[in-house]
Amino acid sequence: MGTRHLIGVYNNGEYKIAQYGQWDGYPEGQGVTVLQFLKDNDLVNKLKANLGKCKFLKDKEEVDRLNELLHKGDKATVKWFETYITRDLGADILESVANSTDDEIVLSNHIDFAKDSLFCEWAYIIDFDKNVLEVFKGFNKEKLSPTERFYDANFVSDNEYEPIRLIATFALDDLPEKDDFVLTLNKLARQLDDEDDESVTMEGARA
Numbered sequence: 001m002g003t004r005h006l007i008g009v010y011n012n013g014e015y016k017i018a019q020y021g022q023w024d025g026y027p028e029g030q031g032v033t034v035l036q037f038l039k040d041n042d043l044v045n046k047l048k049a050n051l052g053k054c055k056f057l058k059d060k061e062e063v064d065r066l067n068e069l070l071h072k073g074d075k076a077t078v079k080w081f082e083t084y085i086t087r088d089l090g091a092d093i094l095e096s097v098a099n100s101t102d103d104e105i106v107l108s109n110h111i112d113f114a115k116d117s118l119f120c121e122w123a124y125i126i127d128f129d130k131n132v133l134e135v136f137k138g139f140n141k142e143k144l145s146p147t148e149r150f151y152d153a154n155f156v157s158d159n160e161y162e163p164i165r166l167i168a169t170f171a172l173d174d175l176p177e178k179d180d181f182v183l184t185l186n187k188l189a190r191q192l193d194d195e196d197d198e199s200v201t202m203e204g205a206r207a
Contacts, residue, residue, distance in 0.1 A: 002023060003023065003121050003122065004020070004021065004022060004025055004113075004119055004121050005021045005025025005030055005090065005120065005122040005123060005124070006018065006019065006020060006021070006110060006111070006114055006120055006122075006123035006125075006164075007019040007021060007030065007091050007093055007094065007123075007124055008111065008123065008125040008126065009051065009094070009128070010125060010126070010127040010128065010129060011048070011051050011129065012128075013129065015109070016051040016054045017051075017054065017093060017097060018056075018108075018109045018110050018111035018113075019090075019093040019107070019108070019110060020087055020108070021087060021088075021091070021093075022087040022090075023088065023090060024090065026121075026122060027122070027185040027189075030090045030091045030122070031122070031124060031135065031182065031185060032178055032182065033090065033091035034091045034124045034126070034133065035175060035176075035178060035181050036178070037091065037094045037095060037098075038126065038175055043094070043098045043099075044098075044172075046099065047094060047097055048128065050098060050100055050105060051097070051128075053102065053103065053105045054107055055104060055105070056108065057107070057108055057109070058109075080106065083096050083100075084105065084106065084107055084108075085107070085108055093107075114150045114164050115150060115152060115157065115164075116157045116158075116161055116163070117137075117138035117140040117164045117165070118138070118139065118157070118159050119138070120138050120164050121137070122135070122136065122138060122164075123135070123136040123138075124136075125149065126172075128172075131171060131172045131173065132170060132171055133169070133172060133175070134166055134168070134169050135167055135168045135169075135170075135185055136149075136150070136164040136165060136166050137164060137165055137167045137192060138161075139161065139193075140162050140164060140192075141160055142162060142165065143162060144163055144165060148163075148165070150163035150164055151163070168184060168185055168188055
């Protein structure tokens with residue numbers, strides 16, 4: 001199912017992974033994939049060890065060059081795209097980076113996708129500085145508190161939606177089991193939707 005989402009890793013004061021995903025962004029989908037990854041200590045340690053090799057594409061000329069190679073079917077470029085870039089990866093980007101043997105891991109930075117919650121429906125941010133997994137939900141029309149990760153006073157979208165909103169934080173050393181994880185997030189998401197519906201009703205009544 002096309003549920004757009006963001007997978008992020010924050011370490012040493014900066015984002016190392018900010019991956020756009022097209023499919024299954026809800027808790028039962030990509031959320032569980034993130035959870036299961038984080039429960040594998042070997043994979044987590046390998047991910048941490050490889051974060052220093054990650055860099056984001058920044059130069060338009062570099063992007064254009066890689067796109068040209070990709071369209072020509074260059075084998076090395078196609079492999080790089082399928083391993084690190086494609087929108088189909090979702091949370092599997094974590095395992096791709098963890099298991100990489102490349103000297104340099106080149107990724108796309110989609111962190112700005114979090115700023116418009118009409119399109120970014122879910123996000124899962126692993127913050128190794130805080131040792132937490134943060135889960136965010138889209139379709140948010142409420143102004144964020146300045147304490148929120150994606151608060152940006154200068155951001156103005158082309159619609160009525162604000163950046164994605166934090167709904168849950170899990171300590172990495174005390175992660176829930178899969179069923180509890182999914183139930184908790186879906187319950188919190190429903191509560192948030194109910195609050196938004198009530199807010200719309202009240203505004204209509206005042207009008």
